Amino acid sequence: MDISAGIQASLSGRYATALFQLARDERAIDTVSADLDTVRAALAESAEFRLLTQSPLIGRRDAARAVAAAAGTLQLSPIASNFLGVLARNGRLRELGAILRAFKALVAAHRGVTEAQVISAHPLDATQLGALKDRLKARFGREVAIDAQVDPAILGGLVVRMGSRQIDGSIRTKINMLANAMKG
Template sequence: MLKSGSVLLLRRALPLRRLLNSRFIATTVSPRIGAIAHERLSPSPTTPPPFRNEIKFFASTPEQDHIEVPLFIPGVVGKYAKALFITAVRSGALETVESELKQVVEAAHNSPTFADFLKDLSVPKEVRVKAVLDIFGETAFSDVTKNFLAVLAENGRLRLLEKMVMAYSEIIMAYKGQVKATITTALELTPQELEGLRTALKGYVKPNQSLVVNQQVDRSIIGGLVIDVEDKHIDLSVENRIRQIEQVIKEAFGEI
C-alpha cells in the first residue's frame, strides 16, 4: 500500500506533467519511494479546508434542475458522472474537463506509484485531499476538474476515477447525439475499408445522430470482423464461424 511518506513524495515531486514522463518515474520516483517512511502530512490549522463547499457540487439545485442528462448510468459511478456533467455544462467546460481527466487516467497508467495512491484507502482523508490539491494545483487544469478530484479524494472515490471518466465520456457522446461503433478485426483495416464500413453503418443510426467509429485489432478472432454498436453485437469473425461449425458437429455426432 502507498503510505503517507509516499504521498508526501507525490506532493513534492509529481505534478501531472512529470507523472506523464515515464523516464522521470523510472529514474527519480521509484528509487526514492522506499526512502521516505516516517514523515506524515497534516492539514495546516490556519488554512481553511479548500473545496469543502464543493460537496454541494453533487446535490440537485434549482440551477441544475433544467439540465437534462441524456444517458442514465446506474450506481455510484453514474451518480458522480452525472454531477460532473451538470457542473461542466454550467461552466461551459465539457470537453476541457474530459481531456484533463483523461490525462489523469493516463498518468495512473504510466505510474504505478500514482495508481497506488488512487487506490489506497488506508491513506487518511486529509492526506489524500492535501496531496491532490498540491499535485493538481501545479497544473493549468480547470476549477471543475480540480474540484472534482478533490471531492473524490475527500469521499474516498479516487479508485473509481477511470470508470467515472468512461461514464462521463459516454454521457457527452449521448449529449452530442453521437453513437459509438467499435469494429474489431484481426488485421488493421485500410482507410478505404474503414470508410466503407462507416458508410454501411450510417444507415443504422438515427438522422439526428452521428457515428463515431473506433477500430481495434484482436488477432485471436483469426479473420473477419466483430461490430458493436450500442447494444447490438455482430460477430462475423472466423473464430465465431469455427465455433458454430464445432457446435453443429457436436450436435450431429455427439461427444467423441
C-alpha cells in the same frame, strides 16, 4: 429509457452526471472533456496513477493530496481538479474508469452523437477508425464517436458495442462457435 436515466442508475453514473451538469452550467463541457481524456491517458500510461485510483490501502487524505499533485502536473482545469479531489475524499477513485465512460456517453448524447465501443486485437490506425466510423454512420444513420480499446484475447476481428447492440466479429467467437458446432 433515455441515456441519462440509464447512466444515473449507477453510482459512477451519478458522479458523471453531476460533473456533466456542472460543466454544462459553466459552459466548460469541451474543457472538462479534454481534461478527462488527459486523465484517461494518464491512467493508461502510468502504473503509479492506476495504483493510486485502485488501491484500498491508500487513505482518503493521502489520495486527495496525490490527486491534487497529479491534477497540477496534468494541468487540469479547476473543475476537473476539484472533481478528482471530491472522488478522493469520498473514497470513490476506484470508480474513475466507469465515471470517465459515463461522462463521455453523456457528452456524446448532448452533442447528438452515438458512442460505439470498439474492441480489437491490435490498435486501429486513423484510416481504419475513419472507415469504421463511416460504416457505422451509414448503418445507424447517426454520427458515431468511437471508443477504441485493445484486447488481444479476441485474437482478431472486432467487437462493436453501441448501446444495447453488439456486433461480434472476433476470431475468438468464431472459433468458439465452430467448436460448439463440432460437438453438437
